[in-house]
Amino acid sequence: MFHKEGQKIILITFLLVLISVLAAHFFIEINWLKLLVQITALVFLIIVLQFFRNPKRKVIRNFDDILAPVDGKVVVIEEVEEKEYFKDKRIQVSIFMSPINVHVTRYPVSGAIVFSKYHPGKYLVAWHPKASEENERTTIVLKTPKFGEILYRQIAGALAKRIVNYAVVGESAQQGEDAGFIKFGSRVDLFLPLDCAITVKLNQKVVGAKTCIASLAIKDEDR
Missing domain, CATH: 1.20.5 (Single alpha-helices involved in coiled-coils or other helix-helix interfaces)
Known part of the structure; x- marks a missing residue:
């Protein structure tokens, strides 16, 4: 398909x-x-x-997990200052997509769409440190029952000239459903709460709507 x-x-x-x-x-x-x-x-x-292939994937929705929004390789896991929306520290997890990866973007969680904005910009290579802030991109924020608000950002690469984003403020997102498309090489950044437990490693290959990127951290009182 x-x-x-x-x-x-x-x-x-x-x-x-x-x-x-x-x-x-x-x-x-x-x-x-x-x-x-x-x-x-x-x-x-x-x-x-x-x-342009779009494989159908059966998604087991789980409010306790954040799933990979795209297929690709994890290239960044670090604590950063998110400057556009949160304006505070978050854990950034970045997934790079090569031209041979599936380029469908899928919602990483279920929740309400509270922010969706397109930014025109440059076309630096997708793994460039400034790509997240200077390239053509869209920023989407989802409000979830357990994680609060999480942000994901579609970023165009050196070849990608068009980002498609289906997220509309006021509508609801369902984990694993089609959220957009990025043409040719590109990347997606996730900005997550500091207290969540990251479940992937650098250079790990992930599958959209299948691989768990992060889950709720287990607190001492819950053990």
Whole structure:
């Protein structure tokens, strides 16, 4: 299954590939060159199709866990000052998506959407330290029953030129549901309460709507 954000691009790519294959067949007489053009066109189609794939995932919703919003690799786990919304210290967990990852963004928790803002910006490489504050991005805040408010930020990378965000203030989010899409290489930052327990490690590969990023910390009185 393919994401709806890719339907137009997939259609255009299919038509261009079809034209290229037919043109090579009728107008190129050198067999190896004809085959090379046709194979290159088909490989390009496969790359576009795999980029916009949208695998269905069965989500077991849990108010005690924060799930990965995207597929990718954890590249940052650190305590930082979140300057846009909270203006205080939070734990930042950043997930980098390469062009071969699924690029669907999914809600990491269930809750009320209380903030959703788009920021135009630069296109620094997604792992650049300033990408979270200077690149094209969207910031979304969800109010949850147990974690309070958590923030996630979709960040465009050097190749990504368009971020799609479905979060609308006043509506409710369901953990694991489609929250948007980022085209080509990019990353998502999570800003979490200091007292939550991080359950992933640096360089760990995570799966959107499946991997637990953080859970409620166990207090001494609860043991």
